[in-house]
Amino acid sequence: MEARTVHVTIGKPWREVCDFLAEPCNYPRWASWLGPELRRDARGDWIARRPGGRRAKVRFTERNAFGVADHCLVEGEDHATFVALRAVPHDEGCEVMATFFLRDGWTDERLSAAQRDLDRLRSAL
Numbered sequence: 001m002e003a004r005t006v007h008v009t010i011g012k013p014w015r016e017v018c019d020f021l022a023e024p025c026n027y028p029r030w031a032s033w034l035g036p037e038l039r040r041d042a043r044g045d046w047i048a049r050r051p052g053g054r055r056a057k058v059r060f061t062e063r064n065a066f067g068v069a070d071h072c073l074v075e076g077e078d079h080a081t082f083v084a085l086r087a088v089p090h091d092e093g094c095e096v097m098a099t100f101f102l103r104d105g106w107t108d109e110r111l112s113a114a115q116r117d118l119d120r121l122r123s124a125l
Helices: 014-021 024-029 108-124
Strands: 003-010 037-040 046-049 055-060 071-074 080-090 093-101
Touching (some): 003 108, 014 080, 024 037, 093 108
Antiparallel strands (some): 037 046, 055 071, 080 093
């Protein structure tokens, strides 16, 4: 399966970016790939409302000391979308990278939308 990575440079301290990414409540502010709404249900699971009203369970990586903010959208028993999300420190702040594994229906426009999402992340911070 082909993978594509989009990235953005953020001029904020790496720890600040990692803390922001570790909080699922922040994702609706910038990550359109999850959909316009993300909430916890009565069982404590994160539920995203996807385009067309579909719902998906979202599993987030636990807060960690490595800048890893992976998450997985589970839509039904046979469809899951894994997003490898990383923040990597450097002298001018950090680089945030999102890797998507391309499935049927992925287009250059969807990857461009993911790039715009990362630009919104930079603005949100």
